[in-house]
Amino acid sequence: MARRPRKSQAAQRARSAAPSRGQRRSPRRKRKSGGGFPWFRIAACLVIIASLFIGGLLVSIARDLPDTSGLEAVERTATITFLDQDGALIARRGSAHGHEVTIDELPPYLVDAVLAVEDRRFYSHPGIDVIGLGRAMVANLRAGRVVQGGSTLTQQLAKNLFLSPERTLRRKVQEMMLAFWLESRFSKDEILELYLNRVYFGGGAYGVEAASLRYFSRPASELGLGEAALLAGLLKAPSRYSPVNDAQRAAARATVVLDLMAQTGRITDAERIDAASTPIRVSRGASSQGAQYFVDWAAEQVRGIAGLDHGDLVVHTTLDVDAQRAAERALSTILDDDDLAAGAGEGALVSLAHDGAVRAMVGGRSYARSQFNRAVLAQRQPGSAFKPFVYASAFEAGLTPEDRRNDAPVRIGDWAPQNYNDEYRGEMSLREGFIRSSNSIAVQIAEETGRGHVARLARRLGIESPMRVDRSLALGVFEVTPLELASSYAPFANGGLRASAYGIDRIESADGDLVYAAAPAGGELVLDARTGQRMRDLFLTNVRQGTGRRAAVSGLTIGGKTGTTNDFRDAWFAGFNSELVTVVWTGNDDNSPTERATGGGPPARIFQAYLQNAPRHGLGAAPIAAPDALADILAASLDPSPEATSDAPATNAETDTDSGEDPIGAFLAGLGGRD
Structure with a gap:
């Protein structure tokens, strides 16, 4: 039998050193099965870690939970x-x-x-x-x-x-x-x-x-x-x-x-x-959102009277909820109508009884949108609404409504105030100058009487804000609030008595004990009877035939004065009847110009709408009426055409904030809604 050839020892050693096919695969299988944790183990680890993290987070959050021991105790402050x-x-x-x-x-x-x-x-x-x-x-x-x-x-x-x-x-x-x-x-x-x-x-x-x-x-x-x-x-x-x-x-x-x-x-x-x-009837007080302006004002006074540590209190105020709602409706009705508002985005109304008791106070169009009380806090120039103080000062000095002055350009040093549209009508009575709101005549009689005397009379009647006692004083170039102006108009309506505005009649504790009571009505006499009657005649004439005609209310005897400041930024109507003294302001919070809104426009319309719906209690002074003789004089002396009166801002060389009045005839002439 043939013998297989022997391989060399080197070949045998090389063959024995080379791993077999099975030996080569074995290490791979070991690495595959033992190269990491199985997936379920990884998932289990992640769950454990996440649970520990969430548990720790919940423990941390739970440690910050508030104390619940006082759950059943109602924490309350004084009401x-x-x-x-x-x-x-x-x-x-x-x-x-x-x-x-x-x-x-x-x-x-x-x-x-x-x-x-x-x-x-x-x-x-x-x-x-x-x-x-x-x-x-x-x-x-x-x-x-x-x-x-x-x-x-x-x-x-x-x-x-x-x-x-x-x-x-x-x-x-x-x-x-x-x-x-x-x-x-x-x-x-x-x-x-x-x-x-x-x-x-x-x-x-x-x-x-x-x-x-x-x-x-x-x-x-x-x-x-x-x-x-x-x-x-x-x-x-x-x-x-x-x-x-x-x-x-x-x-x-x-x-x-x-x-x-x-x-x-x-x-x-x-x-x-x-x-x-079924109609839902909200209580009278709760249905008047604007009354919250009044409550804010009164609450500040309560804190001053009763202190901060008072218990529950009941405050009996002077507000008339029915009058308040009428005032709110009047303001919103006019200002919500773009044509009637003429670019005035905000407004305020203050209505006082003749003794100064606040019956209605609207500090803006919506208390929900803005709690800023413009009736109490807004400082705005009164413009021609200040002119009654100029005329009252002149009457105290001895002038009469029948005295005549020349409505013509005037110059005081380097200052030359102008009438609206630079229009002048020559010689006229002071009565006619008042209802036409002539800047020229107002400046003339202020200079004759003395600016200091005008300022002192205004202070006496209730103006408390700083006044610029300079050449522009007669044109109302300083700032007042609607509440302040209303208080200062009260003596014109009540027979000459000073009447500071107040809103709290009395304060009682929860048990009925009296904490505070307002002083009895009856202010200091600050305007003599003759001057007071002459001023009332002018106010009545102005509503009957002058710039305030839109404030007229059927069945009521109304007196008042309009005011409009430069660039039509502020518009006013200040007036009264036998029960109430009411001031209305319209304008914009940012002091931007309106669309030629004047005192005879939105404010007079608001005044009219308010008094048409305000409750009439039959209280206060006797109805004010102009004598028949005065009506005859007016018919003979005044130009019957509606263009005869002005109530719009004037151009002023010294300051661009002086104001006059805007022509009544402008509305009929179609000039942008002016009055």
């Missing part, structure tokens, strides 16, 4: 209740909490209204409504912003009781934790009672009982279905839907709540229709 002159509620300031109510004391439909609009599944969820949260998330993702909330009523209670309103993830987690805690400690009815007795309903009212008294002047147990729906509708946005700020919006929101109640089977369609068709 100030403001009543009008007839005892009607105007407002409550402070933390106004009503007494605690139970579910059994409330009408079932009130509870149903709250649940329908705030938390439909309240009795079935454990404090967190997963369905509601999911629905809210979808709605917010679709809208690209937060349009819907998913908080339960329990979460809202937790937030209101313990947390700040900030919108952060940390606060939201704390809210959920507290909601679970509340649900574990209290029954559903107890949570609902806590909510209804703590939640804010706007208007300073915390709790359903306080809100019912605030808006309807009766306890929550006596509310009807429509009123219950209105209160439930406030919870989404108390200021936005408050009937104090917007009655129509509040009513529309109440209708939405009724619809939700019907959709969820809490009321029938017949009940919904009946409630929606």
